[in-house]
Amino acid sequence: MLTLTFLVKTLIDLYVMVLLLRIWMQWSRCDFYNPLSQFIVKITQFVVKPLRRVIPAIGPIDTASLLLAFVLTTLKYPILLLIQVSTLSLDPMNLLVGLLALLKSAGSLVFWVIIIRSLMSWISQGRGPVDYVLIQLTEPLMAPIRRIIPAMGGIDFSAMVVILILYVLNYLGMDLFPGLWYLL
Numbered sequence: 001m002l003t004l005t006f007l008v009k010t011l012i013d014l015y016v017m018v019l020l021l022r023i024w025m026q027w028s029r030c031d032f033y034n035p036l037s038q039f040i041v042k043i044t045q046f047v048v049k050p051l052r053r054v055i056p057a058i059g060p061i062d063t064a065s066l067l068l069a070f071v072l073t074t075l076k077y078p079i080l081l082l083i084q085v086s087t088l089s090l091d092p093m094n095l096l097v098g099l100l101a102l103l104k105s106a107g108s109l110v111f112w113v114i115i116i117r118s119l120m121s122w123i124s125q126g127r128g129p130v131d132y133v134l135i136q137l138t139e140p141l142m143a144p145i146r147r148i149i150p151a152m153g154g155i156d157f158s159a160m161v162v163i164l165i166l167y168v169l170n171y172l173g174m175d176l177f178p179g180l181w182y183l184l
Contacts, residue, residue, distance in 0.1 A: 008079060009080060012073075016072050018043060023065050026062050030137065034129050034130075047068060074098025097180065113138060114142075145158040
């Protein structure tokens with residue numbers, strides 16, 4: 001049962017991150033002809049396209065993808081409970097858990113995108129197609145910090161500051177929802 005629980009949790013978490021990445025890419029107006037963008041669109045299009053006929057976008061935010069990510073995070077824990085204990089619990093508290101899990105997934109996605117961008121800047125130095133999308137995604141977060149804290153000695157500290165802010169927000173979530181935040 002632990003293997004099945006791990007597999008289901010990992011697949012749901014990864015798909016939620018891909019949906020959030022799609023939303024983020026659309027919001028930041030990434031180049032959708034980029035191979036990474038095309039991959040993200042292709043693995044989400046079969047579910048998002050039918051939903052878009054019913055749920056229109058609100059401005060630059062893809063509400064169909066956001067709703068699907070929220071539904072997946074809300075149903076994740078009842079499904080895991082069903083696998084582990086063979087009981088299905090549809091509690092209204094699951095909506096709060098789903099919202100918190102969605103927020104935590106968004107923070108985790110931002111963290112990993114910034115880490116990958118930082119590592120890729122050492123390897124390909126911004127010349128690859130993936131680098132271009134990562135720069136388009138993270139620059140709106142890092143540019144305001146770069147205006148306050150300029151690069152010193154050729155080292156850009158804006159990524160570290162954004163990651164530090166994400167850590168502070170994570171600890172704030174632990175303080176506000178002490179027992180629940182660890183389970184998400």
